[in-house]
Each structure stands twice: as structure tokens, then as C-alpha cells.
Amino acid sequence: MIGLISYLVFFATVSSILAIAVLGLNLQWGNTGLFNGGVAAFFGAGAYGLILLGGTVQADHIGGFELFYPVALVGGILLSGLIALVVGMLTIRLRRDYLAIATFGVAVAFENLMRNAEWLSGGAQGMRGFERPFEDSIADPFVFNIIFFCFSVLLLLGVYLFLEKLIRSPFGRLLRAIREDEVAAKSLGKAPNRVRLTAFVVGSMIMGLAGGLYATFYAFVSPQDVLPTLTFQIWAMLIVGGSGNNQGGILGAFLIWAAWTASGWMLSKFAPIEAQLYTGTLQYIMIGMIIVGMLLWRPQGLLPEKLIVSQ
Amino acid sequence: MIQHLLDGILVGSILSLGAIGLTLVMHTLRFANFSHAELLSVGAYAALVFDGLFGAFYSQLRSTIEPLSLTWSLILAILFAMIVTGLSAILIDKLVFRRIREKGDELSMVFASFGVAMVVRNLISLLFGLKSQLFSNDIAFAIVISRDPMILVKPDQVFVLIASLLVMLLFHLVLSRTTFGYALQAVAENPVLAQITGVNLSRMFRMIWLIGGSLAALSGIFYGLNNQINPVIGRDLVLPIFAATIAGGIGSVYGAVLGGFLVGIASNLALMILPSGYSPAVPFLIILGVLILRPNGILGEARA
Numbered sequence: 208m209i210g211l212i213s214y215l216v217f218f219a220t221v222s223s224i225l226a227i228a229v230l231g232l233n234l235q236w237g238n239t240g241l242f243n244g245g246v247a248a249f250f251g252a253g254a255y256g257l258i259l260l261g262g263t264v265q266a267d268h269i270g271g272f273e274l275f276y277p278v279a280l281v282g283g284i285l286l287s288g289l290i291a292l293v294v295g296m297l298t299i300r301l302r303r304d305y306l307a308i309a310t311f312g313v314a315v316a317f318e319n320l321m322r323n324a325e326w327l328s329g330g331a332q333g334m335r336g337f338e339r340p341f342e343d344s345i346a347d348p349f350v351f352n353i354i355f356f357c358f359s360v361l362l363l364l365g366v367y368l369f370l371e372k373l374i375r376s377p378f379g380r381l382l383r384a385i386r387e388d389e390v391a392a393k394s395l396g397k398a399p400n401r402v403r404l405t406a407f408v409v410g411s412m413i414m415g416l417a418g419g420l421y422a423t424f425y426a427f428v429s430p431q432d433v434l435p436t437l438t439f440q441i442w443a444m445l446i447v448g449g450s451g452n453n454q455g456g457i458l459g460a461f462l463i464w465a466a467w468t469a470s471g472w473m474l475s476k477f478a479p480i481e482a483q484l485y486t487g488t489l490q491y492i493m494i495g496m497i498i499v500g501m502l503l504w505r506p507q508g509l510l511p512e513k514l515i516v517s518q
Numbered sequence: 519m520i521q522h523l524l525d526g527i528l529v530g531s532i533l534s535l536g537a538i539g540l541t542l543v544m545h546t547l548r549f550a551n552f553s554h555a556e557l558l559s560v561g562a563y564a565a566l567v568f569d570g571l572f573g574a575f576y577s578q579l580r581s582t583i584e585p586l587s588l589t590w591s592l593i594l595a596i597l598f599a600m601i602v603t604g605l606s607a608i609l610i611d612k613l614v615f616r617r618i619r620e621k622g623d624e625l626s627m628v629f630a631s632f633g634v635a636m637v638v639r640n641l642i643s644l645l646f647g648l649k650s651q652l653f654s655n656d657i658a659f660a661i662v663i664s665r666d667p668m669i670l671v672k673p674d675q676v677f678v679l680i681a682s683l684l685v686m687l688l689f690h691l692v693l694s695r696t697t698f699g700y701a702l703q704a705v706a707e708n709p710v711l712a713q714i715t716g717v718n719l720s721r722m723f724r725m726i727w728l729i730g731g732s733l734a735a736l737s738g739i740f741y742g743l744n745n746q747i748n749p750v751i752g753r754d755l756v757l758p759i760f761a762a763t764i765a766g767g768i769g770s771v772y773g774a775v776l777g778g779f780l781v782g783i784a785s786n787l788a789l790m791i792l793p794s795g796y797s798p799a800v801p802f803l804i805i806l807g808v809l810i811l812r813p814n815g816i817l818g819e820a821r822a
Contacts, residue, residue, distance in 0.1 A: 242625050244552075244632070297809045302768070304550035307628050308760045309809065311552070312802035315757050323795040435753075439632060446629070484648070488640045495636035502630045503617055 213349055216356050218468065219461075223359040224420045226460035229444045230366050230453055231413030237451035237512065238374055239406040240386040241299075242307040245314030246441045249287040249411040251433030253418030255321060255328060256283025258428055262337040268329045276340040280419045287415025288408050290317075295407045300400050306407075314435055322430040333429025337422070359420055363457070366413055370453055382406055436491070440467065443494050446501050449508025458510060467494070521669050522786045528675050528744065530782025531682035535737035536755060537762035537774035538689065539730025545706045545769030546726055547619065549627040553610070553635035554734060555756035559642055561603040561735025562742040562751060566651060568595035568602075585673040587654045588743075596739055600732035607731030608724050610634060616723075635752065643749040650748040678740045685736060686775055689729075693771060702726070706769055754798070758785065761801035765808045767818020776816055780804070 228250055235241040243249075261279025264271030274282065294313055298306045321328040328334060345351045373379050384392045385399045392399055422428045440463060448459020470493060474486045482489075501508065540554045572591035573580045579591035614634055618627050660670040693699035704712035705722045713719045738751055762781045766773025785800045792800070808815060 240625065242628055244628075297806065301809070301813050303625060304544070304628055305764070305809070305813075307550050307552075307625075308764065309805060312757055312760070312805050316799040316802040319796060319799040323793065439636060442629060442632065485644060488643045488648075491636050491640040492644070495633045495640070498633035499614055499630055499637065502626055502633070503614065506618075506621065506623075506626060 209349070213352065216352050218464070220352065220356045220359050220424060221421075222461045222464045223356070223363045224417050224424065225441065225444065225464055226457045227359075227363050227366050227420065228414045228417035228441050229448070229456040229460045230363075230370055231410040231417065232441055232445050233410075233450060233453060233456045234370060234373075234413065235407055235410035236445065237456070238379065238382045238386070239403055239410075240303075241403060241407050241410075242304065242310075243407070243410070244307045244311035244438065245309075245317070246414055246438040247433045247435060248310070248314040248317035249291060249414040250418035250421070250437060250441075251314075251317055251321065251428070252287040252290055253280075253283040253415030254422035254428040254432060255334065255418075256286040256415070257419040257422045258334045258337045259283075259328075262334065265329070265334070265336050268326050268334070270334070271336065276423075280416070280423075283419040283422075284412045284415040287418070288412040291408045291411030292404070295404045299403050299407065311435075311438075314433070314438060318430050318433050318435075321433065329429075331430060333427060333431070335427055337426045339423055339426050355424060359424075362416065362420065366416070367453055367457070374453075378402075439491075439494065440464075443498050446498055446508060449510040449512065451512025452508065452510045455508050455510030455512075459508070462509075463494070463497075466497075519787075519790065520667060522790060523783060524669065524671060526783030526786030527779065528679055528782070529786060530779035531679050532737050532740045532744070532778075533755070533758055533762045533782050534686065534775040534778025535682055535733045535740070536759040537766065537778045538686070538771055539733045540759055541763045541766065541768055541771060541774040542702075542706065542726050542730050544763060546709065547615070547627070547723065549615075549624050549631065550760070552628065552631040552756060553638060553752075554631075554730070555759055556635050556638040556642075556752035557603055557607055557731050557734035558738030558741065558755055559639065559747075559749060559751045560606055560738070561599050561731075562738035562747045563642055563646055564599035564602045564735065565592065565595045565739045565742070566646075566653065566747060568598045569653065571595075582654075582656070586677050587656050587674055588677065589654070592653055596736065599739060600735045603735035603738075604728035604731035607727040607734075610638075611723070611727050635756070639749055639752055646749065648749060650746040652746055653743055674743055678743060682736075682740065685733070689733075689771070698725075757798070758782075758801040761804045761808075763815075764805055765815055767815025770815065770817040773815055773817035780816075 228246060232243060232246060235243050257279050259270040260272050260274045260282040261276055262271050263273055290313065294309050298309045322331050324330070342351060345354065374382070381392070381397060381402055385397070385402055389399050421432070444459035444463045445456050446459070447463055448457065449455025467490060470490050471486060474489060475483065478486070536555065536558055539557070540551060543551050543554065569589070569592045572594055573589065576591070579594065580589050582589050614630055615627055618630050660672045663669040663671055693703065701712065701717045701722060702725070704715065704717060705719065709719060712722070741751060741755065758781050762777035763774055764777070765780050766775070766777030781801055781804055784804055785797055788800045789797060
């Protein structure tokens with residue numbers, strides 16, 4: 208019984224963390240129409256940033272500044288924002304799919320740098336030596352996991368409320384206006400590219416927060432955590448849940464993560480040994496089919512975007 | 519230095535073939551197709567299958583063409599693979615992209631192409647296994663061109679370079695000398711206007727997929743000939759091909775060729791200053807450089 212509960216807590220913690228990243232993507236894609244093909248890089252910047260700033264001293268790479276936890280977390284978030292600012296400034300004024308390609312490239316380059324720059328990130332072995340706050344004072348790991356779960360859900364709730372407020376504000380109206388008709392927005396004296404850049408940077412910082420929480424939870428980060436697969440999963444969550452709808456995004460995060468872990472578990476349990484090697488392959492085909500199927504038959508997702516008339 | 523330059527020119531010719539198709543699709547159908555590079559894998563595996571089939575039925579086809587490691591059956595297989603890949607590109611468009619296009623959202627197509635790439639790549643892994651394969655298990659010896667500095671070239675590489683250049687020349691002649699070529703350019707420039715002048719738009723779209731797919735197949739086969747064939751060819755080449763397209767300017771076929779050589783040469787020259795582990799990141803640096811210096815590419819025009 209306690210095993211099942213502790214597994215459910217584990218599952219719900221990871222889902223909530225991924226849901227935060229989905230909310231960040233929803234601000235970019237759902238509300239603003241910006242295609243971010245490199246979610247993994249912004250998530251990863253938050254994760255690596257946190258461990259670099261908040262971890263203990265390690266012999267083989269820089270870092271180990273042992274900063275106070277919130278400071279380290281914010282540091283990771285700012286790193287994500289900085290990368291987003293540079294990429295955004297270069298691409299947002301160009302053809303819309305340039306951003307997709309450039310962000311996809313950022314993710315490839317980021318993973319490549321983390322895998323190779325051993326002095327910076329510990330290379331393929333990843334970064335260890337992070338002490339989770341309060342881990343010493345809470346002896347029971349089960350209690351710790353429950354507390355961390357509450358912490359993640361609280362942050363998820365915070366991000367959700369912030370974004371709901373944001374999209375109902377004049378700024379949110381402006382985002383939708385630009386998404387729907389850029390020329391009309393321009394004619395009213397708005398600066399679409401600046402607004403887009405703001406939404407892009409804020410969304411990426413939210414992904415950085417998710418990455419920081421993820422790294423806190425595992426007290427570890429490696430290039431395996433920032434593969435392009437992650438980008439794909441986060442996107443699947445948003446499309447299935449309903450882009451433009453924050454509740455949909457959260458729902459999608461839980462559903463897709465459940466489908467992903469359940470399919471992995473079933474394949475490892477029931478599939479013949481020879482097929483085990485292809486577990487990942489089968490899972491990717493499944494997720495790929497879900498995405499293409501959703502786009503073809505229910506592009507608005509499970510919970511469609513609600514039209515908001517803000518006063 | 520010269521060795522790196524030669525290798526770069528070779529890789530460049532392979533990338534150019536892939537980039538021509540991508541630039542056509544990106545310009546006429548107006549979306550960044552992340553699944554284009556998977557057509558390279560489709561082509562390489564199709565050639566592998568046809569090569570095996572022809573070799574099994576007509577054993578005299580298995581003799582190699584000296585001094586290359588190529589067999590006659592592979593040459594034949596290349597032609598069949600190009601057709602099959604072109605047809606699969608049309609099929610994918612029919613099943614997925616056309617339906618989403620009709621709903622009207624261009625960026626949804628970008629995302630659909632992510633999904634298609636994932637499905638195609640993993641279906642290939644499932645069908646052919648994750649292990650790398652080779653067209654020929656014979657060891658191809660390189661010819662020493664000079665000892666100081668050491669320069670080595672394989673006969674196959676010379677064949678690949680010449681064949682790529684010939685195909686590009688052929689495509690150039692089609693584009694600049696035939697009615698079909700003019701129609702293709704017209705569609706790329708302005709689809710609606712082209713339609714008014716009597717161009718059958720949906721037929722032209724099919725032709726674009728057919729051409730893009732078969733050139734991608736050729737690119738994938740040549741890549742496989744030069745390295746090895748595995749299911750992640752598409753994943754490894756998607757960024758270099760995008761870099762070539764952006765560097766050349768989206769929509770410009772000649773730009774794509776130029777961009778392909780630029781990316782190939784730059785990636786190989788980068789090996790002189792960067793450890794080889796970093797080479798997958800070089801195309802990204804090229805994209806950044808192009809966006810800073812010349813956002814519309816070398817031969818591209820500004821368009822929203």
C-alpha cells in the first residue's frame with residue numbers, strides 16, 4: 208500500500224513539474240503563436256543552472272557555489288531567460304518558422320555542449336553533488352517526497368494563477384490580438400515583435416523553473432535529461448490537452464506522462480525479451496501517432512481554448 | 519587543411535541534394551518540414567532492400583564496378599529507391615500535411631512534421647533494427663593523392679561528388695530550360711498567380727514532393743555509401759540541412775546548393791579548431807551567424 212502511494216506521489220510530482228513546462232509552452236504557442244522547437248534547452252538551462260549554482264564543490268568541473276536554494280533556482284531561471292532573449296532577438300522579426308528552426312538548433316547545441324564540456328557540466332556523466340534543501344532534517348524519504356510534491360504543486364498552482372491573470376490582462380489581450388491579426392495590432396500603435404519577445408522570454412523562464420524543480424527532485428542532471436525527446440513530450444502534452452487552455456495543458460501533462468510510463472511498464476512486463484530493446488521505439492511511434500492524430504481530428508485538444516472577453 | 523576541405527566539399531554535395539528538396543517545400547508549402555531529413559533514411563534503406571533483391575535474383579549484377587565498391591545492382595537500386603522515396607513523400611503529404619494545410623494553419627504543419635519524423639524514424643528502427651548497416655562489406659581503399667600533406671580520397675567519394683554535381687546540373691537545366699521548370703518557379707514565387715495562369719497547383723505540389731523526395735533519397739544513399747546506414751541518419755542530418763537552406767536563402771534552389779557546400783566545408787574546417795564531439799553544434803552556429811549577418815540568406819529574398 209505504502210509502495211503504491213509512494214509511487215503515485217512520485218508520478219504526480221514528475222507530472223506536476225512537466226505541467227509547469229507545458230504552461231510555459233502554452234504562453235508561447237497557445238497564447239502567442241510562437242513555435243518553440245527547443246523546449247529541452249530552456250528546461251535544461253534551468254536544471255543545469257540550479258545545480259551549477261546550488262551544488263557542492265566537485266573536483267572535475269566548475270560550479271559548487273553552494274548558493275542558497277531560491278537564489279540558485281532563480282539563477283537557473285535567469286539563464287533560461289537569457290538564452291531565450293538572445294535567440295528571440297535574432298529570430299522573432301523574421302519568418303515565423305525561423306524561430307522553430309533556431310530553437311531546435313539551440314536544443315541540439317545545448318545538449319551537445321553539456322555532453323562535451325566536461326569542465327562545465329561534467330560531460331556525459333552529468334552533474335551530481337546537489338544537496339536537496341531540508342533533506343537532512345527530514346529523515347524519512349517518504350515524508351520528504353510528499354513535502355516536495357506539495358512544493359511542486361504549489362509552484363504549479365502559482366504559475367497557473369499568474370498565467371490566468373496575465374492572459375486576462377491588457378497584455379494577454381494584446382498577445383491574442385497579435386496572434387490573430389498582426390497588421391491590425393500594428394495599426395493601433397502596438398509593437399508586435401517586442402510583445403512576442405516578452406512572451407517568449409517569460410515562457411522560457413517558466414520552462415527553466417520546471418527544469419530547476421526537476422533537477423532538485425533527482426538531485427542530478429545529465430545530457431540524457433535534455434534530449435529532443437523531452438521537447439516532443441512537452442509538445443504532445445499541450446496539443447492533447449488543448450493549446451490556449453492552461454487547464455488543458457495541465458490535464459495533457461498528466462495524461463501523456465501516464466500513457467508514457469504505463470506503456471513503458473507494460474512493455475517491460477509483457478513484451479518478449481527481444482522486443483524490450485525496442486521499448487523506446489514503440490513509445491515514440493505511439494506518441495507520434497497521438498500527435499498527428501490529434502492535429503488531424505481534434506486540433507483544438509481535449510479542452511479547447513476559451514474565448515475570454517476581458518473588461 | 520586540404521583534406522578537411524575535400525571532405526567538406528563531399529559532405530557539402532550530399533547536404534545540397536537534401537537541401538534542394540527542403541527549400542522547395544519550405545518555399546511553396548510555407549512550413550519548416552522537420553521530417554524532410556527522414557526521407558534520407560527512407561531512401562537509404564529502400565536502396566539497401568532493392569540492392570539485396572536485385573543481387574539475389576541476378577547474380578551477375580553483384581559484380582563491382584572497378585575501382586568503386588558500387589555494384590550494378592546498387593546503381594539500379596538507387597533509381598528505384600529515388601522513385602519509392604518520392605512516392606512516400608507524396609503519400610505522407612496526402613495522409614497528413616495536405617489535410618492540415620486545408621485547415622489552414624502553417625505552424626501546425628511544423629508540429630505535424632515533428633510527429634511524422636518521429637513515427638517514420640522509429641518505424642524504420644522497428645523494421646530494420648537499430649544496428650548500423652553497410653551497402654558493401656568490402657573494404658574500400660583510399661587512394662593517396664599526396665603524402666605531404668597527407669591527402670586521401672576514396673574512389674566512391676569521387677563518384678558521389680561527380681554524381682551529385684551532375685544531378686544538380688540536370689535539375690538546373692530542367693528549372694531554366696523547360697516549361698515545367700518555369701511553372702515550378704512560378705509556383706514557388708506566387709502559388710495563386712501561378713494557378714491563374716493555368717498551372718495545376720495540386721499536380722505541382724505532388725511534383726515538388728516527388729523531386730524533393732528523390733533528391734533526398736539520393737542524398738541519404740550517398741551519405742550511407744560514405745558513412746553507414748542507420749535509423750538516425752535523419753536525426754543527425756536535419757539540422758545541417760536546415761542550416762544549408764537558411765544560409766542559402768529559403769526558396770532559392772541555387773542558394774540551397776551553395777548553402778550545402780558552405781555547411782559541409784565549415785563543419786569540416788571546424789574540426790581543426792574544435793574537438794570532434796562538438797561538430798553536431800556547428801550547423802547551429804552557422805544558422806546564428808547567417809541570422810545576424812544576412813537574415814534572408816545568401817540568395818534569398820525578404821518575405822513575411
